[in-house]
Amino acid sequence: MACRMAVSRRAEMGEAGFRHYLQILARQREHVAAVASAERAAKLQEGAENAAAWSALRARAELWMRVPRRTQSPSPLAAAPSSPTPLNLLLPSGPPRARPVSNSRRERYRTYLRQIVAEAGQGGQPPATGPVAAAVQASTLPGRLCGFCGGGCCTKGGEQAYLTAAGMRRLMAERPYLSADAVVDAYLAHVPDSPMAGSCINHTRQGCSLPRDMRSDICNRYACDSLQQLQAALSESAPVQTVLVVRRKQDHWHRAELRVDNAINGRAILREDGTRTVRAA
Template sequence: MSGGAVRQGGPYPSCAAAACRMVVGRRAGMGDAAFAPYLARQAAQVRERRATVADVQAQDHDRQLENAAAWSYLARRVGDAADPNGGLRIALPSGPRRTRALAERRRAGYRRRLMDLVSQARDAVEEVLADDTEHAVSTLPGRLCGLCRGGCCTRGGDHAYLTAGTLRAYMRRHPEMTDVEVVERYVASLPPASQAGSCINHTPAGCALPRDMRSATCNAYACESLARLLDAQRGDPAPRVVLVVQRSKDKWTHAGKDVDDRMVGIASLTEAGTRRFRMPAKHVATSDGIRHTDRCARD
């Protein structure tokens, strides 16, 4: 069932894999009449899992081909003069695009949580807010995050990653404020509407909280795409151009055959600005032949 050396033994030979041996081992306790349909179900599940894995791998292969085609197109449009090294090539997720009015129940729940965190803050260990001055001289990280629009914020929910340590750090910086005033300052910072399916403070323009009120997680987190850029900027020479292929799924969506992961935009980033492109329809080679695609550049 799982591959590997086959062990002959009776009418149901098994491979060396532990899972396979466990399935065949149930025959003794079940009897042949019950074991035969059980084995058929197990075999069908294995085939289904293998087919799913193969499908995901094929989609990943197609995605890599699409990305490569888009990056090549961007490189031709930007030209070698912008970056003789060809630019840094990054695949970027997307934050949610729909905005929804903030429900009163979310606002009330947020206030209750803040009150609880403030009461815990008296005994909490203070969080150290991230120092981002290392990369403040470059606009590229901010441009990359702005293009994504919060793909990493979708797990923020109604807690916004705030902890007792976050509140204690804020209270230490503002000793003149009472506990109630601290809570109300956070509640007053809530936007009238936030991005659907995302953090309560997530707006189309970014986080509604000032940076010194955010959690250390929010101030310090770097997704894989941003981490690649920050790492490249430490190199010599640092990239002058970032070529971005953006896809529709957010940072937290797992890969799968039913996941909407279409290409939604292509862009080049420089210190001077962000330039979006429309890629013309092309024929792209895929694992199952040649197909027509026009999936790019809607913003």
């Protein structure tokens, strides 16, 4: 089809113009092929690095599991049958630095909050929340996984924090005593002095500054591929008890880009009773 379209333009372009046009098409095809080749090479390289890192982590985990440990509050899953096979997971990274929040950023957030609160007040039913599996709720591993990532999926939150009118409608239904202005003020009261740079305005080193019931539906429900794999492994009859995590520099949204540094910047062994970070050999 592309060849027929190119030939159909020959008469209107003339011979010289048509040759130039074909040269442009050839360069475009070469560029697309080069990008695809570079992407394949990068994936192969990262795959080999990940495999080596997981292998080293597995050896460390076997040593760690031989050492008796005491916990103040054992996990309710500790006595349950568990899978002896560790789960290998790959994570992105959240931003490394915090930055004082500017007045202009706070005002952009205020403007957006007023907009969605006003929209929520126009009526409609709040969306229903879905149940979370009991085994996933009981485990400490999802929290440990997200904590080691540091918010790699939060970086597009900006001054909207993934909040929507639908989520506000639910909150306002749960707190009918709050006026629209009071809802906005409640959110502004949780803005940290120094959120993480280049991320959601509510993103701190300790996680989200908002209480769980004030967070967006996206924040409460979203699970990246690695978290989904962990949730599935926890829902098995013999849930996973050891997770080997390799973390790379880029966030969730930029990790596939070719011209960025996405080297491994963290390794960890996660268990119900603790997290052990491992330095590169």
